[in-house]
Amino acid sequence: MTPKLAWRLARLVLHLLAGLATCALVFPWAGMALRERLVRRWSARLLGICRVRVERARGPAALDHALVVANHISWLDIFVINATLPCRFVAKAEIRAWPVLGWLVAQAGTVFIARGNRRELRHIFKGLVDALGQRQRVAFFPEGTTASQGQLLPFHANLFEAAIDAAVPVQPCALSYLDVRGGWHAAVDYTGDTSFVDSILRVLGGEPIVARLASLAPIPAGQGTHRRELAQAAHDAIQAALQPLDIAP
DSSP: OOOOHHHHHHHHHHHHHHHHHHHHHTTTOHHHHHHHHHHHHHHHHHHHHEEEEEEEOSSSSSOSSSSEEEEOOOOTTTHHHHSSOOEEEEEEGGGGGSSSSHHHHHTTOOOOEOOHHHHHHHHHHHHHHHHHTTTOOOETTSSSSSSTTTOOOOOOOOHHHHHHTEEEEEEEEEEEEEEETEEEBBOOOOTTTTTHHHHHHHHHHOOOOEEEEEEEBBBBTTTTHHHHHHHHHHHHHHHHHHHHOOOOO
């Protein structure tokens, strides 16, 4: 391990400890607005330690109240979105097992869902509708797992029903991670046999990253809309925004 990588790793550990302290001492009495500010600031600092610069792509401004859906590439995704659009996330249960970070995202309001558990899905669905009804911004990754950069897996449509029941629009967001040449960043992919620790070391030890977050046109979700139609419309919008990038010479 190089001295630079060791220093970045030490800073990351200290930042995680600061997050644990905030969750234990501040979150129990903090209101929603204060929590959102703390989550936004903590996520931005985490990305700074990882040398990830968030770049908002041109396009419509993100809605304050919507069901946010995005493509899923890396463990960085949650923090990129929270650094700009603090959300209450629904995420796969495996994220809860991430060392320290899993507990922290849980304290930030993330709801974890196990694959194939229909009873749990119904319970979580009701919670999503209630949260949207309270004008919270809720987000999830409809692919259900991570994909390599530039690829987009089919979307699971079940949770899109929450937007219909709560009568709120769906806000698609497209995520990409770029290197200094403007191409896909090789260190970010979190697929296959790559472990969580291996991914962190690759990110910390690689070259700086530009995380590009594009808020796309909202999709209305009124009565009479079908969840599969919403899922496909969001998929098509994100797919169009993830066209291959030209790499500068």
